[in-house]
Amino acid sequence: MTAPTPWQELKAALAGTIPAERLIDDPLRTLAYGTDASFYRLIPRLVVRPENEEELRLTLAECRSRGLPVTFRAAGTSLSGQAVTDSVLVQLGRGWRDHEILDEGRGIRLQPGVIGARANALLAPFGRKIGPDPASIASCMIGGIAANNASGMCCGTAQNSYRTVRDIRVILADGSLLDTAVGESVAAFRRSHGGLVEGLESLSAETRANTALAEKIRHKYRLKNTTGYALNSLVDFTDGIEILKHLMIGSEGTLGFISAITYDTVVDESYKAAALTFFPDMATTCRATIALKQVPVSAVELMDRAALRSVQDKPGMPEVLKTLPEGAAALLIDVRGNDAVELEARMQAVQATLEGIQTLEPVAFTRDADAYARYWKIRKGLFPAVGAVRETGTTVIIEDVAFPVERLDAGVLALTETFHRHGYHEAILFGHALEGNLHFVFPQGFEKPGEVKRYQALMDEVAQLVGVEYGGSLKAEHGTGRNMAPYVELEWGPEAYDLMWRIKALFDPGNLLNPEVILSRNPTLHLENLKPLPAADPIVDKCIECGFCEHVCPSRDLTLTPRQRIVIAREMARLEAMGEALSSQEAARLDTLRRDYRYAGDETCAADGLCATQCPVGINTGDLVREMRRERHAGKADVARRVGRHFSGVTRMARGALNIAGAARLVFGDRLTSRASGGARRLSRGRLPQWTPALPRAAPIRVLRRSATGGVARDKVVYLPSCATRVFGADHHDRGESRSVMEITLSLLDKAGYEVILPEMIGHLCCGMAFQSKGQFDEARHKARELNRELLVASQNGRYPVLSDTSPCTLQMQEHLDERLTLMEPVAFAHDHLLPRLSITPLDERIAVHVTCSSTRMGLADRFVALAKACARDVVVPAEITCCGFAGDKGFNTPELNASALEGLAEQVAGCSAGYSNSRTCEIGLSQHGGIPYRSILSLLDRASQGR
Known part of the structure; x- marks a missing residue:
């Protein structure tokens, strides 16, 4: 019998306190959860998801007793390899997302799992924001922002985490807890850890006494600098607690775990403008940058010709x-x-300032919000955009350096020549020029002979050039990680490097916290454990695993995110490509990945396309999943065809089933019916759908049997009730709205003075999405063609607009039907066409709004909220609730996806009279998990309006 490994022993020891589902060691999830945005890959042996400090301290204690290294992971958007490990990975989950606003917004206390953009949204009502503003702020978490001392476009060195940290709550390697905001905690820590505090104070005195070293440190931190530890803490402070607090910033999880941080916030100036200004050459551009250093600008972002070329074909660019x-x-x-x-x-x-400097076009600022946002979106997407045009199989490297700004032009020229000399002609240059901080991005293959040596030669020369000859920073803001650990001593020199090792020994004498990150004795560490990026599918081959997609994915806390689905798809493709060369162990691993991917990658994917809205290159991972479903369900094409050909009968059967379920509920009540349904589902091994108390009554299809409005000539609109609204009627529990969506829509159109045209054979029509989502593309195309024909007839070849009452269906039709058709989504139609025709009296109610994923993809979120605010006194838009995860029928067949996606919704909508959305199936799940009835947004407009 094989003896258990130390990691298996650790799992067994933790299992008494931490539930098994949060102790992960299977091949699929360890690979998926262990991947970050860097070009390194290590697979953790155990992933632990503690939900509180006690669970984390227990994990550290058990790891310490076994000598097992531990790495902390927040969002995994880090670029330098600081969040990967082949030992124990501690991953932040829902338990680390609390916050507290302090001093009317002048301060904010944040747990490490809060996303940076969420922190700014919390501060927005106070006209404040956190200082750091990395390009990944919509995805990265506070833990990573602080642990990497991430900065960004506008914060420079004055507003980064080091400069704006007020207090910190930290757990050290020995499990001790220090909260610098609590006097009792500080006093207790001084008693229990006097040696550490005195050691830090001694290092500070020694450093300040060494005039040359102290001056070197001050010089280095005039620049952006995240290479090595924050040695400036030793010259900026003399008190050991203050030194410790600031050393934790930028320590990349190697000195302790930041369980909360309090920031002094900064003013968020609300009036903004931007100018994209062109110069004839780089030297002139750098001179302009130096001149602008004396002007009150918020940011100056440099982009070279290659960078501009990579985005010149994007929509809206000049x-x-x-x-x-x-x-x-x-x-x-x-x-x-x-x-x-x-x-x-x-x-x-x-x-x-720029008047005497040559520009290719006149300097022109824009205050237009859309143009302003577009400029910044393009700038923030430059790194992934390069990844999108790289050769499949190569990775993308981003080097992040800083020069003294007065030597920026010479440094840029020297660095460009270095890249070209080593054959990196595809490199692009961009960055925060005001701080002398530049990013070089280039594609890099490691598979071909000689490529690793070429990369090593480049890095050796770049390190010497930037770190020694120009006295700059090898890592300005992306953190040292594994990528620059071998070069820290070269940049800082032996004295400073020795100081860093002494700091590490004071905090972590066992070297168990994220070893080989920041400090390493391995001179080739940056060339080891390189991540493979094999071809998997053209749909996703351009993904660089940046992780920008993750925060909007409804399955992010349940199974996998889009990035992680791609990671596993690539690994399966890599193993499959090996063919007969697969060892028996690798073949078994491939079988395990295929089996587990069925649920984690496919069944729990909502395929909502939200990932594409966040992806800088527009990858929709749902397309990959649907393609996999097509291949797996190829044998069910006949069933799909029969359903499609008898669609009217299928929807009649569905209404009949709802009537039966409603009768059962009346007899047995919600609780017994739910238990019986759950039991039947378990016996069927998940084949039977789950009944939910929010399951509505059947829709009264008879309301569609109506003749055209007579009398006064009216504007005409074609009304297409979706199959969902033809099946699902009003909620049994909703006392405020007993009408179906069809009844509400017809009432509202009549009130607004429209003559309604209903397509022929309406009960048989479907946009095809129900088939496409299951990979039945042939039948989806057939239903779309069928619908297209009928809508062209009803609209007189596009003469009249077509209103669909369900947002996802509208998006599907816009993507697949004839361009002559004007296809209107309910929010867009109500906002643009109904509001001007109606007299609105806002309801004196607090209501909630759920912006569906399809509305987000169509750019309707602002109009959605504006429509709601026109109709109600107080509108709540729950934070961080993106796609509801109901996804057609997944709310019945994979109810845990819907539950996970909507966790926390009930707390955010407490006190609301009702919620409003624009997809009937989504509203079922929202009602179930929100604790309030959710209705069509058209119901809200109908209730708040009178005809003119």
Whole structure:
């Protein structure tokens, strides 16, 4: 019998306290959860998901007793390999997302699992924000922002975590807890850890006494610098607690775990403008940057010609990009103010500063919110955009350096020559020029002979050039990680490097916290454990695993995210490509991945497409999943065809089933009916759907048997009730709305003065989405063609608009039907066409709104909220509730997806009279988990309006 491994022993020891579902060691999830945005891959032996400090301290104690290294992971958007391990990975879950607003927004206390953009949303009502503003702020978490001292476009060095941390709550390697905001905690820590505190104070005194070293440290931190530990804490502070607090910033999980951080917030100037300014060459661009250093600008982002070329074909970009000369470059200049007068003055200051500097186009600022956002979206997407055009099988490297700004032009030239000399002609350059901080991005293969040596030669020369010759930073803001650990001593010198090792020994004498990150004795660490990116499917081959998609995925807390689905798909493709060369162990692993992917990758994927809205290159992982479903369900094409050909009968059967379920509920009540349904589902091994108390009554299809409105000539609209609204009627428990969506829609259209045209054979029509989502593409196309024909007839070849009462169906039709048709979604139609025709009296109610994934993809979120606010006094939009996860019928067949996606909804909508959305199936799940009835947004408009 094989003896258990130390990690198996650890799992057994933790199992008495931490539930088994949060102790993960299967091949699929360890690979998926162990992957970050860097080009390194290590597979953890055990993933632990503690939900509180006690569970984390227990994990550290058990690891310490076995000598097992531990790595902490937040969002995994880190680029330098600081969040990967082949030992124990501690992954943050829902238990780490609390916050507290302090001092009317002047401070905010955040747990490490809070996403950066969420923190700013919480502070927005106070006109404040956190100082750090990394490009990944919509995805990365506070734990990573603080542990990497991430900065970004606008924060420079004055507003990063090091400069804006007020207090910190940290758990050290020995399990001890320190909260610097609590006097009793500080006093207790001084007693229990006097040696650590005195050791830090001694290092501070020694460093300040070494004049040359102290001056070197001060010089290094005039720049953005995340190479090594925050040695500036030793010269900025003399108190051991303050030194410890600031050393934790940028320590990348190697000194302790940040369980909460309190930031001093900064003013979020609400008046904003940006100018994309073009210069004839890089030298002129750098001179302009140096000049702008003296002007009150918020950010100056540099982009070279190659970077501009990578985005010039994106929608909304200026046509001039395609005609720029080869050596040209651009600055994205951001100016902000507290009011219009201040903004105008600052724009004029920029204009005056650049007056004597040659530009290719006149400097022109835009205040238009859409154009402003588009400029910044393009800038933030440059790194992934390069990844999208790389050769399949290669990775993408981003090097993150900083020069003293007064030497920026010479440094850029020298660095560019270095890249070209080593054959990296595809590299693009961009960055936060105001701080001398530049990113070089280039594709890199490691499979071909000589590529690793070429990369090593490049890195050796870059390190010497930037870190020694120019006195710059090898890692300005992305963290040292594994990528630069072998070069820390070269940049800092032996004295400073020795200080770092002494700091590490004080905090973590066993070297168990994220070893080989920041400090390493291995000179080739950066060349080891390189991540393979094999071809898997053209749909996803351009993914660089950045993780921007993860925070909107409804299955992110249940199984896998889009990034993780791609990771597993690539690994299966890699193993499959080995063919007969597969060992028996690898073959068994492939079988396990295939088996487990069925549930984790497929069954729990909502295929909602939200990932594409966040992906800089527009990858919709749902398309990959649907393609896999097509291959797996190829044998069910005949069944799909029969359902499609008899669709009217199928929907009649569904209404009949609802009537039977309603009768059972009346007889047995919600609780017994739910228990009976759960039992039947278990006996059927998940084949039978789960009954839910929110299951509505059957829709009264007879309301569609109506003749055209006579009398006065009216504008006409074709009304297409979706199959969902033809099946699902009103909620049994909703006392405020007993009408079906069809009844509400017809009432509202009549009130607004429209003549309604109903397509022929309406009971048989379907947009095809129900078939496409299951991979039955042939039948989906057939139903779309069928619908297309009928809508063209009803609308007189597009003369009249077509209103669908369900948002996801509208999106499906817009993507697949004839361009002559004007296809209107309920929110867009209500906002743009119904509101002007109605007299609105806002309801004196607090209501909730759920913006569906399809509405988000169609860019309707703002109009959705505006429509709701026109109709009700108080509108709540729950935070971090993206797709509801009901996904057609998954709310019945995979109810845990719906439950996971909507966890926390009930607390956020407490006190609301009702919720409103624009998809009947979504509303079922929302009602179930929100604790309030959810209705069509058209119901809200109908209740708040009178005809004119």
